[in-house]
Amino acid sequence: MTRIRELSFSRLDVPLIEPFGIATGAQVVAHNVLVHVRFDDGTEGLGEAAPFPAVNGETQESVLAVLPEAARALTGRAATRFRPLALAAREAVGAVKSALCAVETALLDAFCRRAGLSLWEFFGGSEAELETDITIPTGDVERAHTAALRARDAGFGTLKVKVGGTDPEMDLARLRAIGSAAPNAKLILDANASLSADEAVRLLDALDELRARVVLFEQPTAAEDIEGLRTVLERGRVAVAADESARSAADVTALARAGAGNVVNVKIMKTGVLEAWDMVAAARAAGLGLMIGGMVETELAMTTSASLAAGVGGFRFVDLDTPLFLGERPLVGGFARTGARLSLGEAGPGHGVRASAHSGKPATVQG
Ligand SMILES: [Mg+2]
Known part of the structure; x- marks a missing residue:
């Protein structure tokens, strides 16, 4: 059975051409987070968290704070059972939904790559x-x-x-x-x-x-x-x-x-x-x-x-x-x-x- 070997993450800071302003605030740099998952058969997947503080208060720091718990919850589990994994990730990250999005995306990316399918x-x-x-x-x-x-x-x-x-x-x-x-x-x-x-x-x-x-x-x-x-x-x-x-x-x-x-x-x-x-x-x-x-x-x-x-x-x-x-x-x-x-x-x-x-x-x- 293929298992999750590792879930790791890093800051993904991307400067914008001009500020992206909405009624409640603006972003000048997208302080996002890249999540990387690896199965024990070598399959890899990537996911992105894009917290937008002015929309819901989530920040790069709040994403980074909950991801270690997601990594602990998922490592060693059956890699191709996406729904139980997503449920475990949801519990691990709590209210920080952009972190959940990144973990789910990385898992789906790896799952589809392994199956030879596009996400579409x-x-x-x-x-x-x-x-x-x-x-x-x-x-x-x-x-x-x-x-x-x-x-x-x-x-x-x-x-x-x-x-x-x-x-x-x-x-x-x-x-x-x-x-x-x-x-x-x-x-x-x-x-x-x-x-x-x-x-x-x-x-x-x-x-x-x-x-x-x-x-x-x-x-x-x-x-x-x-x-x-x-x-x-x-x-x-x-x-x-x-x-x-x-x-x-x-x-x-x-x-x-x-x-x-x-x-x-x-x-x-x-x-x-x-x-x-x-x-x-x-x-x-x-x-x-x-x-x-x-x-x-x-x-x-x-x-x-x-x-x-x-x-x-x-x-x-x-x-x-x-x-x-x-x-x-x-x-x-x-x-x-x-x-x-x-x-x-x-x-x-x-x-x-x-x-x-x-x-x-x-x-x-x-x-
Ligand atoms: Mg809108």
Whole structure:
């Protein structure tokens, strides 16, 4: 029987080209963590944790603090029984879900490599391509305008605009600048839980003719403000996605019952991979639309998410753009990107992502 020989991890610090700002804070360097698993038959797998402090308080340090316990819990166990392993990892890491995501990804990567499968095939291989949006982070009007021009020229048809955490007039001015720079683009607004329902509806109303181009309003209100999500859906006359409010399959079912939003943003980084997969099933069962997203991640976690979404199929919104914000390429492989199009057909085995030859071997903290 093949067993897990070793689970180790190291810091993965990736500078960004420019700050990735959302309503509640910004990142200038992605302080992520790389997890490496090795089976006793030599098969290896990699996973990534991308803690985003401004979203849920997780940090690189909190990830590094719980991984030794995961290594202890998994070493020596049967390597090909993914679900019992994922359950043990979940218990070991507690609330630090990005750490769980990294461990599960590394295990699945190794499992699929051993089986000669890509992760995309493992999840079902439904669609060979996804079309991602690109994010316009918070910042001034000039910066928003420049970013929108760049996105248009690069072939992106959907722009996701971070709103909230500022004067509403600033958001309006940014949205108008973006709208004129990319006149054919669809718009997704994401407030990252920073507005009241009234503020969100007022923002939509103030958009005038731009409003028709808004295809989704992501998490306008606080994570606990379920009623607010429902209000924006009803009074805003726009699709509403739950992101910060949807952190488990049980959350998805409760949101559906409450009529709070009609789309769920699934992120392996906020729940782990298995729970994300369960959220997809819960959303489908409840008739909710699906979005795939992430934190500030490299190709590793993003290809894993893309493999889930394209493998299962039927995702209406795809937000897997953060590799475009990275100033270095410490990892190579994974999906092939042409403009907004992400191709999974040639990725793999596993997610297909490996350390770049130029990056050197990261210092490994033994688990
Ligand atoms: Mg979001």
